[in-house]
Amino acid sequence: MKILFSKTALSTLLLLIIITFLPIRIFSQELSGKYTIVLHGGAGYISPDISEKIKLAYFKSLSDALELGKIILEEGGTSLDAVEQVVRYFEDDTLFNAGRGAVFTAEGRNELDASIMNGKDLSSDAVTGVKIIKNPISLARLVMEKTPHILFAGKGADYLGLKMEVETVDPSYFKVERRYQQWKMRMKKTEKSDGETVGCVAIDQFGNIAAATSTGGLTGKWAGRVGDSPLISAGTYANNKTCGVSGTGTGELFIKHTVAFHISALMEYKDYSLQKAAEEVINSIMPVGSGGIIAVDKEGNYVFVFNTPSMVRGVATSDGIFEVKIWN
Ligand code: ASP
DSSP states (O other): OOHHHHHHHHHHHHHHHHHHHHHHHHHHHOOOOEEEEEEEEEEEEEOOOOOOOHHHHHHHHHHHHHHHHHHHHHTOHHHHHHHHHHHHHHHHHHSOOOOTTEEEEEEETOEEEEEEEEEOOOOEEEEEEEESOOOOHHHHHHHHHHOOOOOEHHHHHHHHHHHOOOOOOOOOGGGGGHHHHHHHHTTTTOOOOOOOOOOEEEETEEEEEEEEEEOSSTTOOOOTTTOOOTTTTTTTTEEEEEEEEEEEEEEHHHHHHHHHHHHHHHHHHHOOOHOOOOOHIIIIIIIITEEEEEEEEESEEEEEEEEEEEEEEEEEEEHHHHHHHOOO
């Protein structure tokens, strides 16, 4: 009886030790203290002569979004949460061509695209042509986690959003005056610049990479046109074995050259570094002026490669780097 008691007491004690200390051990083993996050607000042409006020507005938005993602990663949050929250921030900011502030179709409407990918297990999801979803990136995240499918389009995607009870809005919510004027000029063919699509890529302290992209597409796009941003492998890709990528530029060319996956494939199959792979695709394969990418590899290295005059972008790392830029 005495032996039985002490055996029971011993196993209880062991159990207590396991319950108390194992999570701490696992936690401390998994949290590396290292993370990297990069973001973009579109590649294209932003004149270096823009007013100081607009410049500051870009820098403030970029810094605030970056800070938001950085804090999530710093506190041990996942890269998936970080990229979703950063992109959501941009979707709510009228400065960018995503969510509120999206560009107009040829018919003067807003059709929104977004995609998200988890490099840990390659799970991914996207929505295209949504018209009433306030934050398309969060619908993409939700359908990634709750449905067996990968891409939802148009009315079906909006309907899914209603069913999943994400926040919906009247289509007029997305329309902002600046974009409307841009659209009018584009329709008259006097406006050249595109861009301001948004994206974010991060590696968290668990070594997991995630990528997300959101856009209103190209000004004056035909109704129903699908660009690269909602297409996994073209505009967005993440794989813990290689890297995460978010692209911005002429979607048709990103689709044709499977840009995001292409970069990952060069790393996986040809053992290229992230820099070399990204440069090969953006500077050798893609035509000049077609766009750019942001990317992070499994070691936390990051790159910004673009063949346009500007790309709105930023980076924060656990080594203390915190930078936002528009031009070279
Ligand atoms: N890639 C986006 C599209 O073609 C546009 C952009 O990045 O500015 O829809």
